[in-house]
């Protein structure tokens with residue numbers, strides 16, 4: 168089990184760019200036509216050099232194509248500049264989150280990109296290993312730097328490199344954009360090089376461009392929606408996602424921060440980007456709500472205790488309150504756990520999360536009695552979450568929805584609206600995803616799916632074409648096996664009952680991935696276009 172774990176996490180995986188027909192068992196819905204496209208790290212050793220952290224691995228895209236009851240599997244490494252330079256040098260020559268590499272022989276590409284305090288930072292990596300973004304009719308592999316890479320979702324080929332920084336002043340971005348019903352993309356990034364003006368920027372990428380500009384990309388029409396100044400100019404918060412309701416943008420400024428001075432000197436000091444992140448458990452976490460129409464921030468100061476979180480689940484408005492669910496931790500042991508030296512055969516002794524992922528619901532009153540006394544709880548909805556008036560603002564404490572879930576997904580048609588269900592991977596005190604779950608946030612009841620030797624990935628909900636209820640549809644998850652004799656499979660569950668409809672097995676060594684999306688057939692450009 169333990170060495171299997173090491174192989175799953177850090178063994179280099181082969182790519183399978185030619186479609187492999189999967190063996191389908193059970194009954195897949197006939198309407199399920201399209202591509203499940205996912206991303207994650209697949210290679211952690213290049214020549215004799217090894218990455219330190221699981222999040223450093225080279226992006227390996229993989230896909231399951233559903234066509235007339237048949238399923239085809241493909242996988243292909245993202246041909247990023249990072250990949251190409253590393254492979255050419257046969258060693259790691261580009262720095263990643265947890266690995267600083269230098270000197271860089273690929274000087275022409277990874278030359279020093281910007282200066283700060285007269286030191287230099289090398290250009291960031293384009294190893295986009297975290298998620299998939301849809302902008303206009305195009306798909307991109309994404310990470311958290313200023314670069315994204317266009318890909319062909321059918322062949323998994325790597326196309327253009329897009330630098331967000333050409334269109335908006337951001338140096339780091341999230342891999343969890345939002346989409347409105349028209350397909351416009353909203354994302355956030357932080358501007359860290361404009362000294363003294365460190366800020367978080369929300370921007371919009373329109374879904375379509377004017378007819379006469381059809382040849383141009385929608386990035387040329389990117390607009391800044393609003394920006395939020397960082398509380399600390401030299402220590403902006405790290406964030407992995409943000410929230411969106413019908414009328415508000417939700418930004419949580421957690422005391423898990425990037426240290427800009429450390430970043431500016433990391434390269435010359437030979438330390439990693441990861442070492443420039445620090446959690447201050449004695450600080451507060453600040454909530455920011457920006458009105459999407461007026462672009463003004465709600466002036467009341469809302470805060471909660473120090474925490475570290477990565478994923479927003481969903482957010483919505485109800486009776487003058489903003490309600491948002493997140494998966495949070497009381498410390499940053501999650502990032503530390505993913506150092507590959509910890510994910511080895513002695514892992515059971517070495518690695519224990521000191522904080523368990525907890526699904527928390529914050530209920531924040533935007534309209535409240537301004538004369539309410541200090542100490543009074545301003546939440547008027549039926550929830551155990553509180554928002555207590557203090558002299559310096561409003562102190563919020565969450566309702567706990569459940570413990571031990573990560574990689575949350577919802578029916579995205581309910582994004583920004585009141586949702587009832589959350590689909591997620593289950594993990595307890597270690598990075599072992601043994602089950603997936605469906606949580607009913609109203610009753611807190613959970614349904615589970617798990618199997619012997621099975622590690623399921625982030626579950627993705629796909630609505631059925633005639634869906635009436637929130638959970639009318641299927642849940643898709645890739646299942647890797649801890650028993651090397653057993654083949655991985657794509658599992659299709661009925662989202663209502665959380666029972667198996669069918670599975671598509673492929674005899675490959677599949678990697679553990681992070682995030683992805685289901686692309687319905689009608690969203691795919693036809694080959695002739």
Ligand SMILES: CC1=C(/C=C/C(C)=C/C=C/C(C)=C/C=O)C(C)(C)CCC1
Nearest residue numbers: 222263264291297310311312339440477
């Ligand atoms: C390279 C690089 C970064 C990369 C961060 C990554 C790759 C984060 C991955 C996070 C994940 C996968 C979280 C899951 O919950 C930073 C720190 C943004 C900034 C400096 C350069």
Ligand SMILES: [Fe+2]
Nearest residue numbers: 407477478682
């Ligand atoms: Fe994520």
